[in-house]
Amino acid sequence: MKRTIRLAASIAGLAGTIVLAGPPTTIINFDTYPDGSAVQPTDAFTTQYSTVGVEFNGPGPSGNSCSISPPNHAYAKRIVASFVDPCTGVASVTSYAGTAQDSCWVPGEGIDMFAYDRDGNQIGHEFNAGGGHFTAFSFPQPVIARLDMYCILQGIDNLAFIAPVPVLRGDLNCDGAVTSSDVGPFVLALIDPSGYAGAFPSCDIRHADMNCDRRVDGLDIQGYIDAIFPP
């Protein structure tokens, strides 16, 4: 019994160390989707992980015994991971993101990794080399909008990141605040989406998705009223 208690204490201590290192990270294993369904061999990764904060440019799963988390890793010549607000899918940023590669490795292989900010400026570059090696970009502020990862005979697996910054839902004029001046734009978004797009070309209409169901419709009205007039 004492041995069991000591082991539990050791695990708790380890977990404590991980938590102290920063906010919890989300890990994409390319085997299971957030809704619990299994990745299929013919799938292409696009928006399946959007609800946890990342979208991809269509790489496929590759069944491989070398995967860090089998059965799959993701493989394509170029894999782009774009970070989004988990509620609405609006583009967002994170402060920490990285990936492991599969465990079978010879010199020359690896993942050539580039981090970009919202404006498309490169803000980091690392060559991830070594079987199973994990490489991440970390910044004091959330500035990473996307990762471009070039697979050089290696797949990516266990992509890890801190949840992207939530967007300000209800800010339909994109001035950085939710005020009565957003009422008109919100109504326009509901009744005339194309008119809204024309009037606010730099805003994303999905800021009106108050209930996080990935739709902008009448079901968002109550949440909007609560945002403008907090109870």
Ligand SMILES: [Ca+2]
């Ligand atoms: Ca506003």
Ligand SMILES: [Ca+2]
């Ligand atoms: Ca909605």
